[in-house]
Amino acid sequence: MAEPTGLRERKKAATKAALSDAALRLAIAKEGIESVTADEIAAEAGVSTRTFHNYFPSKEAALLYDFHETTGRLLAGLRERARTQPIWDAFRDATIDMHFDEKFDIDEMRCREQLIHSSPSLIKEQSGQFMELFAEAIDIVAASTGTSKDDLYPRLLLGAALVTMKSSTEHWLTDPGDRTLAETITEAFTYFERGITQPPPLPGN
Amino acid sequence: MAEPTGLRERKKAATKAALSDAALRLAIAKEGIESVTADEIAAEAGVSTRTFHNYFPSKEAALLYDFHETTGRLLAGLRERARTQPIWDAFRDATIDMHFDEKFDIDEMRCREQLIHSSPSLIKEQSGQFMELFAEAIDIVAASTGTSKDDLYPRLLLGAALVTMKSSTEHWLTDPGDRTLAETITEAFTYFERGITQPPPLPGN
DNA sequence: TTCGAAATTGCGCGCTCTGCAAAATTTCAA
DNA sequence: TTGAAATTTTGCAGAGCGCGCAATTTCGAA
Numbered sequence: 001m002a003e004p005t006g007l008r009e010r011k012k013a014a015t016k017a018a019l020s021d022a023a024l025r026l027a028i029a030k031e032g033i034e035s036v037t038a039d040e041i042a043a044e045a046g047v048s049t050r051t052f053h054n055y056f057p058s059k060e061a062a063l064l065y066d067f068h069e070t071t072g073r074l075l076a077g078l079r080e081r082a083r084t085q086p087i088w089d090a091f092r093d094a095t096i097d098m099h100f101d102e103k104f105d106i107d108e109m110r111c112r113e114q115l116i117h118s119s120p121s122l123i124k125e126q127s128g129q130f131m132e133l134f135a136e137a138i139d140i141v142a143a144s145t146g147t148s149k150d151d152l153y154p155r156l157l158l159g160a161a162l163v164t165m166k167s168s169t170e171h172w173l174t175d176p177g178d179r180t181l182a183e184t185i186t187e188a189f190t191y192f193e194r195g196i197t198q199p200p201p202l203p204g205n
Numbered sequence: 206m207a208e209p210t211g212l213r214e215r216k217k218a219a220t221k222a223a224l225s226d227a228a229l230r231l232a233i234a235k236e237g238i239e240s241v242t243a244d245e246i247a248a249e250a251g252v253s254t255r256t257f258h259n260y261f262p263s264k265e266a267a268l269l270y271d272f273h274e275t276t277g278r279l280l281a282g283l284r285e286r287a288r289t290q291p292i293w294d295a296f297r298d299a300t301i302d303m304h305f306d307e308k309f310d311i312d313e314m315r316c317r318e319q320l321i322h323s324s325p326s327l328i329k330e331q332s333g334q335f336m337e338l339f340a341e342a343i344d345i346v347a348a349s350t351g352t353s354k355d356d357l358y359p360r361l362l363l364g365a366a367l368v369t370m371k372s373s374t375e376h377w378l379t380d381p382g383d384r385t386l387a388e389t390i391t392e393a394f395t396y397f398e399r400g401i402t403q404p405p406p407l408p409g410n
Numbered sequence: 411t412t413c414g415a416a417a418t419t420g421c422g423c424g425c426t427c428t429g430c431a432a433a434a435t436t437t438c439a440a
Numbered sequence: 441t442t443g444a445a446a447t448t449t450t451g452c453a454g455a456g457c458g459c460g461c462a463a464t465t466t467c468g469a470a
Binding site: 255 | 424425426427428436437
């Protein structure tokens with residue numbers, strides 16, 4: 001289930017990746033996903049339009065395929081870590097362990113970030129995926145903190161964790177300074193341990 | 206600019222409200238916005254389909270019209286309070302001053318909440334509006350904390366504030382307990398002052 | 411080599427959303 | 441009161457989306 005079993009599975013994965021790549025490439029070329037059609041993406045990847053929609057419900061979903069996969073792996077990592085760590089530490093370490101900076105090309109990530117933040121439909125899609133992550137993780141957080149998923153505390157903690165993930169990655173992407181991604185993530189998670197109303201120790205950041 | 210000026214303005218506002226109401230009514234009746242068409246909403250409000258799209262870009266936007274208006278007023282309140290209060294207090298007090306519980310019908314809010322959380326398209330629309338709010342508020346937060354909008358700190362603080370607004374309202378809506386909305390909001394904001402990793406003082410909530 | 415499962419494809423359909431221009435309505439001044 | 445002028449409403453057309461369905465092709469396993 002973890003390893004690529006049959007040849008069929010591998011071809012499907014390749015097609016999906018090809019479609020996602022095509023979507024990103026075309027969106028960059030045309031400076032915005034809105035001026036790219038599903039037809040073009042399918043053609044670029046060498047499949048029919050109908051096949052495109054077999055793999056992705058929308059072009060936005062295609063462009064954010066990597067992101068969606070990543071949240072899936074994060075969730076798995078979180079679930080594992082939550083068994084032995086406090087939930088906040090589990091979030092921080094699971095986030096760091098994703099190793100965005102090694103797994104993906106930095107410039108490509110910046111391009112994607114750029115595209116997302118200048119397209120309402122992509123912002124909505126990404127936010128929607130975050131909310132999906134929220135819904136899937138709330139049980140873990142509730143269990144880990146001995147609260148109910150309807151309580152206030154686990155919602156706030158989970159929301160803070162997701163905000164931290166998103167903000168620290170985006171901040172590092174736009175201006176890494178002299179920090180590694182892991183350091184930036186760690187710093188961001190630390191803010192909430194002290195209390196977010198405490199002003200930052202250093203000017204800036 | 207604040208008061209209803211001309212008759213024309215009032216009619217437009219009335220039409221917009223009628224369309225939004227129609228959207229909510231139909232979505233409740235049909236148990237989901239996906240099974241409601243723009244045609245139906247327009248017909249219910251007594252205008253043409255084309256006119257509906259003059260007022261709203263989508264049925265989701267129509268359903269969330271109140272929400273969008275509210276975030277606008279929140280932003281205005283925040284801008285004002287940020288001149289004299291610490292930004293965190295400004296957020297808390299501006300949120301409380303919205304008085305959702307008095308301005309809107311509780312049961313209607315619950316219905317809307319129910320609809321949103323069982324519809325991917327509405328989740329995306331609402332999340333998108335939150336991101337819009339984020340983009341509009343980040344300058345205020347940066348200025349108020351003496352940081353740059355590209356820094357990590359203002360993003361985390363703003364993200365935490367938005368999460369707090371959303372979570373506390375939703376929590377209170379699903380289970381008010383014996384608290385008022387204002388009390389719940391206050392409690393939620395307090396969590397982040399102590400540090401979110403501190404477990405809640407009482408079991409539950 | 412052949413069979414059966416799985417993937418691809420074409421077609422059709424209802425719906426969304428926008429631009430454009432005509433028609434209806436409202437406003438305001440003469 | 442009446443006649444432009446401005447504004448809003450509307451219909452129409454068109455590009456595009458997303459999905460169900462059924463036919464066809466492809467591929468892996470026996």
